[in-house]
């Protein structure tokens with residue numbers, strides 16, 4: 001293989017998303033053919049849609065990106081010759097709208113290298129903070145206007161102030177890395193790509209608040225994040241960076257065990273204590289009495305990820321970005337029905353339109369809504385996409401900022417089914433302590449099941465609209481207090497879809513299985529028999545007629561048909577054999 | 579305590595490590611049997627009922643032996659929107675098992691989970707922790723066949 005002599009260094013994205021797309025195979029072939037060139041395994045730079053990504057740094061200081069690289073020798077040969085095929089340029093519109101502060105080094109440095117982090121300015125903020133008094137650091141965070149990124153949006157500086165005021169032998173700092181919103185991956189990406197930055201934030205917080213011990217509560221589904229945290233913690237201890245104000249601070253990673261409610265701070269503390277993760281009434285707030293009765297402060301991964309640059313650049317410069325009530329940048333995990341899913345970092349105040357269409361590449365004509373805040377949030381219809389993104393404006397729309405999950409919902413998705421999905425999730429994740437959360441969400445879920453199955457009645461809509469606020473009012477923690485949001489938001493903006501289900505027994509977009517039939521169009525059929533061969537329940541007859549009595553609506557025939565001759569139709573339009 | 583559980587000794591026997599202990603058992607055995615519950619309860623000085631209570635609270639713990647290849651189909655929001663219920667159905671048809679089951683030869687077991695953090699590649703599933711993304715019916719079936727013939 002001829003290797004261009006212009007190559008200085010090769011970088012390959014090896015975060016979970018890269019590996020899932022096949023980056024490990026690409027790395028193996030690269031190593032085999034380019035054994036003389038340094039290969040840096042970096043994290044995720046946010047453009048997940050083009051994984052596996054290889055970046056070539058050239059001797060003249062330039063860089064060439066290759067996207068969707070295949071582990072085949074030809075494709076590696078093309079890269080090593082700096083060929084034209086497969087080159088990729090970051091969309092300039094996205095580049096102009098993004099503001100990379102927290103993710104500045106993500107996908108740029110090797111997450112397992114302490115040296116690379118330091119060479120790029122790492123731990124300078126910690127040094128700067130240590131030269132200030134703890135109170136000055138807290139003040140700086142207060143002045144910056146930073147609000148918690150875990151979903152609640154509580155002012156971080158104020159929380160640090162409460163904690164700093166406590167006098168106790170043991171004071172506990174917890175990093176909430178549970179990332180429970182199914183459909184969000186900001187925290188995973190940060191921990192995998194820049195673990196040292198998150199840890200630097202924690203060390204600064206420990207100094208500012210006088211904390212003596214640090215726990216990181218990370219969900220078990222993130223093995224790579226946990227591995228990188230362990231490596232980074234080892235390096236921190238080796239360089240004695242956890243020696244703060246003469247005291248050695250222990251840093252421990254604890255793995256969660258798969259319970260959404262454990263992201264709630266009091267439940268998280270119970271789980272850390274080895275107990276069932278049920279929330280408890282507040283007050284006392286954790287800063288008064290938390291882990292084993294000690295003052296305990298909990299912040300989210302991204303909140304900590306903000307701290308180093310906040311301290312390095314200063315509160316005034318930090319607060320120059322954003323809106324009146326929401327400062328700085330925010331990470332969003334963009335996924336769903338769009339061309340360019342990935343992780344984006346944008347200044348607060350940017351509009352949804354810019355995020356979803358300009359950055360995410362979603363097709364405006366095919367987009368129905370966006371869901372923010374996951375199961376605790378709500379959908380925002382495309383008509384409201386000019387809303388600037390900040391904590392308060394999203395709340396006014398019946399959604400929430402949430403932790404940063406943003407799922408784009410296409411016009412071909414059923415909103416009733418989406419609401420059913422979220423309630424299915426929350427009613428199972430309810431810890432069962434509060435009656436309205438335990439039973440109320442279950443009744444709401446059952447009602448939605450009935451509606452999507454075509455057995456709903458108009459009164460069901462009144463029931464949902466009435467039960468939602470009761471669950472919100474009568475629940476102890478944020479899970480129950482937000483669980484009805486997806487239903488209430490879809491009822492508010494897409495009532496006609498609900499009405500079509502209950503009044504006409506129809507699903508507008510032919511998504512709900514119980515409300516559709518499958519039909520084969522003989523005019524398009526070429527009699528290849530693929531549908532007959534693949535149907536798991538023998539519902540397609542030898543004369544190419546689909547019996548909807550047998551059919552389970554599994555879509556197998558639609559997937560295998562080479563001529564698009566089979567499609568979903570309204571219930572009753574298909575054929576039923578006696 | 580039976581000597582099979584010697585590996586627990588690496589963990590301090592404080593009740594706050596109970597979940598860690600159960601996780602260690604599951605990593606080792608693939609699931610947590612009734613006998614293991616008693617052993618763990620004993621080691622961490624917690625009543626068996628309380629240990630059971632903790633175990634049943636968390637979705638991660640399994641009480642039956644999983645197959646050699648553990649398939650986790652993601653049903654997080656992004657994957658759900660992108661058709662994960664169909665992926666589950668196709669796998670069920672191919673393997674003859676539904677979520678929570680292990681096939682007769684103990685080769686595959688199937689479960690659904692909420693979000694593997696690879697939402698940008700939705701729909702995804704993982705087999706023994708390795709994630710596969712951008713699935714359609716064809717790739718799903720091909721991957722299963724590859725594992726079956728391993």
Ligand SMILES: Cc1cc2nc3c(=O)[nH]c(=O)nc-3n(C[C@H](O)[C@H](O)[C@H](O)COP(=O)(O)O)c2cc1C
Nearest residue numbers: 148149150176179180263264265299300303478479
């Ligand atoms: C049901 C529920 C789940 C939550 N899940 C998370 C989570 O996964 N990650 C997180 O950082 N915060 C989560 N939170 C918010 C935390 O309770 C807490 O507000 C947050 O970790 C505080 O950190 P921050 O101020 O830096 O945002 C959750 C809250 C509730 C009610």
Ligand code: FES
Nearest residue numbers: 652654657694697
């Ligand atoms: S929703 Fe499936 S990986 Fe996140």
